[in-house]
Amino acid sequence: MALIRGRLRSAAGRVRRGLAPTRARTxxxxxxxxxxxxxxxxxxxxxxxxxxxxxxxxxAGPPDGTATADVVVLRDLxxxxxxxTAVFRLRASTRVLAVIETPATEWPGHEERGLIEVLxxxxxxxxxxxxxxxxxxxxxxxxxxxxxxxxxxxxxPAYRPxxxxxxxxxxxxxxxx
Amino acid sequence: MLxxxxxxxxxxxxDELAHALAALTAQLGPxxxxxxEICIADNDSADGTAELVRDLARxxxxxxxxxxxxxxxxxxxxxxxxLASGEWVWLHSSDDALAPGALDAVVRRLRDGEDELVGLxxxxxxMDRGMRREEVxxxxxxxxxxxxxxxxxxxxxxxxxxxxxxxxxxxxTIVRRAAWVSVVAQDAGAPQRTTRLFPHCYIIGRxxxxxxxxxxxxxxxxxxxxxxxxxxxxxxxxxxSASVEVSRELVKLWTALLGPRDPAFRALCxxxxxxxxxxxxxxxxxxxxxxxxxxxxxxxxxVRPLWRLPRFWKESVPRLLLPHLVxxxxxxxxxxxxxxxxxxxxxGLARVTTELPDGAEVGAYxxxxxxxxxxxxxxxxxxxxxxVYLTVDWDGPGEGRxxxxxxxxxxTVRPGHPLVMDxxxxxxxxxxxxxxxxxxxxxxxxxxxxxxxxxxTRRTVRVVEQAVEEAPRAEVTPSPEPVVVAEPxxxxxxxxxxxxxxxxxxxxSIDLGGVVTPGTKTPEILAEELAALHLxxxxxRTVLDIGAWDGFYSFAAERAGAARVVALDHLVWSAELHxxxxxxxxxxxxxxxxxxxxxxxxxxxxxxIWDPVGLPxxxxxxxxxxxxxxxxxxxxxxxxxxxxxPLGRFDVVLFLGVLYHLRDPxxxxxxxxxLCGDVAIIETEAIAIGGYPHAAVAQFMGTRKRNYDPTNWxxxxxxxxxxxxxxxxxxxxxxxGRRPPEPRAGTMSPCRVTVHAWR
Numbered sequence: 001m002a003l004i005r006g007r008l009r010s011a012a013g014r015v016r017r018g019l020a021p022t023r024a025r026t027x028x029x030x031x032x033x034x035x036x037x038x039x040x041x042x043x044x045x046x047x048x049x050x051x052x053x054x055x056x057x058x059x060a061g062p063p064d065g066t067a068t069a070d071v072v073v074l075r076d077l078x079x080x081x082x083x084x085t086a087v088f089r090l091r092a093s094t095r096v097l098a099v100i101e102t103p104a105t106e107w108p109g110h111e112e113r114g115l116i117e118v119l120x121x122x123x124x125x126x127x128x129x130x131x132x133x134x135x136x137x138x139x140x141x142x143x144x145x146x147x148x149x150x151x152x153x154x155x156x157p158a159y160r161p162x163x164x165x166x167x168x169x170x171x172x173x174x175x176x177x
Numbered sequence: 178m179l180x181x182x183x184x185x186x187x188x189x190x191x192d193e194l195a196h197a198l199a200a201l202t203a204q205l206g207p208x209x210x211x212x213x214e215i216c217i218a219d220n221d222s223a224d225g226t227a228e229l230v231r232d233l234a235r236x237x238x239x240x241x242x243x244x245x246x247x248x249x250x251x252x253x254x255x256x257x258x259x260l261a262s263g264e265w266v267w268l269h270s271s272d273d274a275l276a277p278g279a280l281d282a283v284v285r286r287l288r289d290g291e292d293e294l295v296g297l298x299x300x301x302x303x304m305d306r307g308m309r310r311e312e313v314x315x316x317x318x319x320x321x322x323x324x325x326x327x328x329x330x331x332x333x334x335x336x337x338x339x340x341x342x343x344x345x346x347x348x349x350t351i352v353r354r355a356a357w358v359s360v361v362a363q364d365a366g367a368p369q370r371t372t373r374l375f376p377h378c379y380i381i382g383r384x385x386x387x388x389x390x391x392x393x394x395x396x397x398x399x400x401x402x403x404x405x406x407x408x409x410x411x412x413x414x415x416x417x418s419a420s421v422e423v424s425r426e427l428v429k430l431w432t433a434l435l436g437p438r439d440p441a442f443r444a445l446c447x448x449x450x451x452x453x454x455x456x457x458x459x460x461x462x463x464x465x466x467x468x469x470x471x472x473x474x475x476x477x478x479x480v481r482p483l484w485r486l487p488r489f490w491k492e493s494v495p496r497l498l499l500p501h502l503v504x505x506x507x508x509x510x511x512x513x514x515x516x517x518x519x520x521x522x523x524x525g526l527a528r529v530t531t532e533l534p535d536g537a538e539v540g541a542y543x544x545x546x547x548x549x550x551x552x553x554x555x556x557x558x559x560x561x562x563x564x565v566y567l568t569v570d571w572d573g574p575g576e577g578r579x580x581x582x583x584x585x586x587x588x589t590v591r592p593g594h595p596l597v598m599d600x601x602x603x604x605x606x607x608x609x610x611x612x613x614x615x616x617x618x619x620x621x622x623x624x625x626x627x628x629x630x631x632x633x634t635r636r637t638v639r640v641v642e643q644a645v646e647e648a649p650r651a652e653v654t655p656s657p658e659p660v661v662v663a664e665p666x667x668x669x670x671x672x673x674x675x676x677x678x679x680x681x682x683x684x685x686s687i688d689l690g691g692v693v694t695p696g697t698k699t700p701e702i703l704a705e706e707l708a709a710l711h712l713x714x715x716x717x718r719t720v721l722d723i724g725a726w727d728g729f730y731s732f733a734a735e736r737a738g739a740a741r742v743v744a745l746d747h748l749v750w751s752a753e754l755h756x757x758x759x760x761x762x763x764x765x766x767x768x769x770x771x772x773x774x775x776x777x778x779x780x781x782x783x784x785x786i787w788d789p790v791g792l793p794x795x796x797x798x799x800x801x802x803x804x805x806x807x808x809x810x811x812x813x814x815x816x817x818x819x820x821x822x823p824l825g826r827f828d829v830v831l832f833l834g835v836l837y838h839l840r841d842p843x844x845x846x847x848x849x850x851x852l853c854g855d856v857a858i859i860e861t862e863a864i865a866i867g868g869y870p871h872a873a874v875a876q877f878m879g880t881r882k883r884n885y886d887p888t889n890w891x892x893x894x895x896x897x898x899x900x901x902x903x904x905x906x907x908x909x910x911x912x913x914g915r916r917p918p919e920p921r922a923g924t925m926s927p928c929r930v931t932v933h934a935w936r
Contacts, residue, residue: 081841081843081844082840082841082843082844083877084840084841084877084879084890085840085841107866107868107869107872107874108868109867109868109922109923109924110866110868110869110923110925111471112418112471112472113866113876113925114876114877114878114879114881115866115874115875115876115877116874116875116876116877117872117873117874117897118873118874118875118893118896118897118900118901119873119900120873120900120903120904121900121903121904130843130904133877137877139879140877140878140879140880140881141877141879142879143879143880144877144879144880145879156471164868164869164922166869166872
């Protein structure tokens with residue numbers, strides 16, 4: 001075990017020094033990407049790794065189910081009145097890939113329960129943040145809506161003993177029908 | 178006193194306990210007087226267990242103790258034995274049951290004198306949740322090496338190596354009380370200090386190692402174990418998390434008892450390997466629908482204690498090192514960069530030979546020995562992207578059939594190296610001619626017998642009723658026929674009883690004046706639930722009961738003096754419950770593997786049982802309404818979708834047991850708020866998550882449905898329900914009823930929560 005741990009540590013060191021191949025860097029680096037340096041549509045959403053030629057990309061709020069696109073990006077899940085219906089509509093709008101970006105909260109010890117935090121709503125705010133899902137919560141929403149392949153592009157944080165405080169992070173999910 | 182049957186129980190186990198006690202007391206006769214006692218340690222349950230035991234104590238010798246708080250499952254096991262006074266102690270889980278004739282068999286054996294024994298383990302049949310049929314075969318790792326033969330292990334290390342895992346299962350374990358007491362007397366705290374989950378195993382192991390005597394194995398299936406309600410949720414979620422917890426506790430226990438260099442320790446680790454670290458299991462975890470990095474890392478935690486085993490390095494580690502991201506990528510993008518497998522096509526590539534029976538009894542457990550051969554140049558691979566599976570399918574008349582099985586091949590099958598697999602299945606639960614086929618299925622191709630008939634074995638199996646000697650089992654299975662709770666010879670109510678019995682299913686138990694309807698919710702449960710609602714004074718007020726079903730709460734509000742009561746329902750009135758269950762099980766049976774079932778409501782509305790005009794599910798409400806001469810107004814409206822404004826506002830809105838069935842909880846509460854003039858009483862399925870007593874979170878049950886109910890969607894914590902109510906527009910929310918449980922950190926407890934929400 002000590003040997004494996006040592007190799008992992010040196011691999012991480014190589015990545016930090018820029019000596020590891022790009023793929024390893026992408027896989028191991030969990031820091032939020034630099035927004036300014038990347039194109040707007042794919043900033044941190046993992047789209048840079050996809051071949052978007054020939055695909056239409058719809059970047060909208062909660063889709064209303066009237067239009068379909070190959071790639072649909074949903075950034076307002078945390079503000080949706082009804083997150084389940086939002087994801088069901090997202091499924092109806094998506095032909096190839098749905099990208100969900102949302103603030104998320106992980107509750108250590110309860111990563112596999114499909115939890116979604118209910119946030120207090122200030123009636124004075126026009127579009128309040130109502131939810132903060134966990135990664136498994138988003139997975140459950142997607143699977144229930146009919147997506148069959150759900151992958152986390154950014155987040156959740158690496159699994160390690162991290163105390164009992166809720167962990168807040170940014171989650172990007174790719175879901176395919 | 179010869180034998181004490183010690184039953185630890187806890188909140189929410191009342192029905193299972195009633196079933197267990199029925200199975201036990203049905204076998205207790207006058208010949209057992211003074212020989213057998215029942216000891217029940219109750220972990221502060223509030224589900225009517227005390228009343229159940231009180232009734233039992235009128236006719237049987239019962240020692241009952243109810244703790245004033247939840248002391249934990251393991252401590253409760255020890256507490257139940259502390260109540261015993263018998264020479265022998267039979268540990269009995271409250272959700273299992275004794276097989277017919279088991280008590281006599283055990284008492285006879287103990288009376289015959291087993292002076293050299295510390296205790297014995299009994300064989301068990303693993304039944305389904307309803308305890309109707311044997312469903313899951315016992316994994317070989319749980320049983321002794323020669324499981325069919327009665328054995329006595331005189332060497333304590335041998336006893337632990339052979340029966341160590343079986344001893345963790347309570348109901349299969351009988352111990353001499355003197356041996357138990359002698360260990361506890363040395364250090365009462367040691368069992369729980371050593372292992373949090375299995376202190377009874379520590380006591381048994383210590384008694385054996387201290388020279389207390391031998392341990393026996395009785396292969397007869399004297400115990401019926403209920404599967405499907407494992408302790409996974411209590412141990413931290415998924416099966417992997419629970420297995421990590423269990424395996425760590427077991428390794429701690431065996432290390433404390435034997436030490437890490439003992440051969441018996443190694444033998445037990447081999448058994449653990451077979452249960453949790455075999456390649457098929459690892460593949461299931463890494464490639465299943467819930468595969469994730471977290472699951473991988475948990476898997477590492479699970480198998481870590483097994484690194485001493487050569488088989489672990491040879492067979493499990495290669496699977497463990499296969500990163501699931503790579504395999505998922507290969508599966509979804511259909512990588513063709515390098516040849517990982519091939520689709521089989523054409524004839525003469527594979528052959529499956531199985532000895533199939535000609536006949537079987539209804540629900541009988543069948544073990545099939547299948548030989549899988551690869552012919553020609555083809556290999557039957559287990560790896561992606563086109564793995565080959567062995568399938569077992571039943572086809573024939575009637576509804577009740579086991580679901581099709583798809584089993585991972587144990588290894589790649591090469592020409593000249595056939596693979597022999599033991600497969601278990603149950604016979605169908607309806608009589609007649611059924612076709613049993615055992616064949617191969619390949620991802621991307623489907624059933625191989627479509628292209629190569631030799632790759633499947635089929636036989637028509639005649640399924641007949643169970644033999645007469647099996648009849649006593651009926652004593653311990655719940656009767657499928659509705660039971661009218663009334664005096665048996667009461668002619669005055671004969672007509673009413675017949676009318677009640679004609680209704681296929683009742684949800685509520687309603688007293689119709691001498692005849693109580695046989696609801697799934699018993700009168701005691703309903704009385705408790707009604708009291709827990711803390712209803713305000715309803716005299717002269719208007720009441721809306723949303724999701725009325727059979728109308729128990731509507732009629733209760735009417736009795737309480739409400740001026741106007743409206744019973745609103747739609748879903749369960751438009752379809753009969755049993756018919757829906759049949760439709761749903763057919764949908765599940767036809768679902769392709771790996772696919773998530775469709776929305777149950779869509780299924781119901783599209784099926785031929787859906788009748789929103791004839792309202793077959795309202796027959797119970799109508800009968801109760803007529804019989805009671807009630808003035809409750811039934812209204813058929815879809816609460817989630819229809820316009821309810823014409824109904825007006827009601828002083829009191831009862832929203833009981835509905836919220837968690839709705840996919841949009843916030844929208845539902847907004848509707849309740851719109852209908853509510855003063856106060857809404859909201860009761861729902863809920864959760865409490867350990868470590869975060871005030872967290873406002875809700876569990877979304879997209880694929881993992883609570884209680885296997887496909888209509889369940891959300892389970893909030895008490896704090897989340899409060900936030901939902903406030904967001905829906907209510908000005909004040911007050912929690913009533915029992916306080917939610919406080920599970921230990923990392924675990925979760927399901928519970929019910931009731932609030933009064935004021936407009």
